[in-house]
Amino acid sequence: MLNLGCLVFQAAWQEPALLSLDEHTRYSRVDAELNIVIKRKDYNGIRTSKMDLLSWLSCLLFFLVLVQAFHSITRITRKGRADKLPPGPATIPVFGNLFQLGEKPHTSLATLAKTHGDIMTLKLDLTTTIVFSSATMAKEILQKHDAAFSKRTVPDAFRALQHDEFGMPWMPVSTTWRNLRKISNLHIFASQKLDANQYLRRSKVEELVADVHDSCRVGKAIDIGQAAFKTTLNFLSNTFFPIDLADSSDTAQEFRDIVQGIKEELGKLNFGDYFPIILRNLDLQGMRRRMTVHFGKLMNLFDRVIDKRLQLRKTNDYISTNDFLDTLLNISEDKNEELDRNLIKHLLLDLFTAGTETTSSTFEWVMAELLHTPKVLQEAQRELKQIIGAGNSVEESGIACLPYLQAIVKETLRLHPPVPLLLPQKTEVDYEIHNFILPKGAQLLVNTWAVSRDPNFWEEPDLFLPERFIGSEMDVRGRDFGLIPFGGGRRICPGLPLALKMLHLMLGRLLHSFDWELEDGVTPESLNMEDKYGLVLHKAQPLKAIAISL
Structure with a gap:
């Protein structure tokens, strides 16, 4: 199912592979609503409209909701341990707390910690993130349980x-x-x-x-x-x-x-x-x-x-x-x-x-x-x-x-x-x-x-x-x-x-x-x-x- 979702999303951004390129029919148009210039190529008179793109994105969003729901159900049923997660702010479907990070995550997380505590749970997509915001909690992670948490989460870059x-x-x-x-x-x-x-x-x-x-x-x-x-x-x-x-x-x-x-x-x-x-x-x-x-x-x-x-x-x-x-x-x-x-x-x-x-x-x-x-x-x-x-x-x-x-x-x-x-x-x-x-x-x-x-x-x-x-x-x-x-x-x-x-x-x-x-x-x-x-x-x-x- 996940591979199918990836293919669907990729298809929304790629030109059809089976159609031949006509170098003389390139064109540019300005989409006034989105204020961007979209450059596309005309393949035998077939043009992908904005509605087509929105349809693909809607499919992707629906797919993400399904995956999120499936993940949440799975997490909740795992030995009842979801109830023992540290407290945290409410989430929204698919994106969790992503939009609460803002341009300065270090300050946003510090503000959230004042409400939810120095050990706090966030949902950033399908990933459970635990944030530690005090000297006591930092010592737990970096000293007392150092060996258990030495593995990294690696940014894609x-x-x-x-x-x-x-x-x-x-x-x-x-x-x-x-x-x-x-x-x-x-x-x-x-x-x-x-x-x-x-x-x-x-x-x-x-x-x-x-x-x-x-x-x-x-x-x-x-x-x-x-x-x-x-x-x-x-x-x-x-x-x-x-x-x-x-x-x-x-x-x-x-x-x-x-x-x-x-x-x-x-x-x-x-x-x-x-x-x-x-x-x-x-x-x-x-x-x-x-x-x-x-x-x-x-x-x-x-x-x-x-x-x-x-x-x-x-x-x-x-x-x-x-x-x-x-x-x-x-x-x-x-x-x-x-x-x-x-x-x-x-x-x-x-x-x-x-x-x-x-x-x-x-x-x-x-x-x-x-x-x-x-x-x-x-x-x-x-x-x-x-x-x-x-x-x-x-x-x-x-x-x-x-x-x-x-x-x-x-x-x-x-x-x-x-x-x-x-x-x-x-x-x-x-x-x-x-x-x-x-x-x-x-x-x-x-x-x-x-x-x-x-x-x-x-x-x-x-x-x-x-x-x-x-x-x-x-x-x-x-x-x-x-x-x-x-x-x-x-x-x-x-x-x-x-x-x-x-x-x-x-x-x-x-x-x-x-x-x-x-x-x-x-x-x-x-x-x-x-x-x-x-x-x-x-x-x-x-x-x-x-x-x-x-």
Whole structure:
């Protein structure tokens, strides 16, 4: 029955396959009612009218209602366990609670949780979704029952080039996953590795400061997010293979365009994720197709870099750079390790896209909050002047002596967690928590945005108050479940240590070297602080600021 429904829906959007194409009878007409231009081809005088299309859509809607009803009856009769689901808002046929998500699901879900509780059931098409919106509930999922909920629900866009099978964030916990985590933790994010690469971070931040000086001399406003993106990308590319990907070359522009394209796709609502049985294979919105193009371009870029390195490694006078690429190639040649070229490319894809986007977005939010709250900016600069001293450079070794600067970063991550809804998890069996049943196959969402603004946990949760962390031992490393911007448990973001080092160093250098003000006409009170939902939470309006040398 489901296959028949797919064929019916596909037929509504495809031209008849048995009719020949007449190139001279193409035409365009404007449908005034729908305000769209419909381009169709005339096949031997047969034209598909709007009424035909509506008939097909009506059939599809009827089919969806039947499937929904069948699914609901099946769920209700499964051992009576539907009565033990967590509470949730009323649903409408077929679409469930889909229309209640809006353009900002993280805020919509937080609002619904105020009525229905910190463990809440939603119906998004045929999928039961359980949303957790408090520190207590987050701890249940990410720590107490971590092993049971380690499997992911994969958005359809990430199935491009089978990234759901080879990408570390999405693949199930397995030998391959453990191997990739071990490689990342030992060869990139281990303390000794990060310390060894300290000179690279310093060098790239120096370049950022030089760029800001250039803009400062001519009074040009700086796009803060783009500046942070360039710095982070250059650091990562020099860590993995000594290349500046964010210079003025065509490769750099290509990379920025690809990442921008990926970011745009992930900010869209994909109906294939909500009606997977019926719509996923059709990819009607073209998101998986476009992601395949973006991912393919990145893979081609990585292939070129890997091929060049392999050729160099064959030469007699080659001296290893001991960068991450050499490490991966050495591991791949060791038959005792499960790592091939395909896994290397998918790992690089994750490290580059996640590393650049989360860090640059968070840095933009930090600067926005400081310019939005000038007294906090002044206090941070006072601390830097007092502890570091005028004319001295901020180094990573000195960050530990700057508690207010650290508090600013924590408070920004609290208010603007990079991934507002942590990557979705999934139940593999019926599971009981707090006398509720989480049914097999349910999608689990931890709303870390709601968790970090929970008024039962935080005083004045919507205010930017770094002082709340002064003297507090609360941290963002996944142990304090009221503050989990990087997640927690076995699937916590592995890049957390590097992200914190980059954020503190960039912030310290730019605040100690420059004073900052908004563009003409923009005041702290009028600064747009709206966010834009996506897998990574961005500012709706890019932040531009003018630097003034101190």
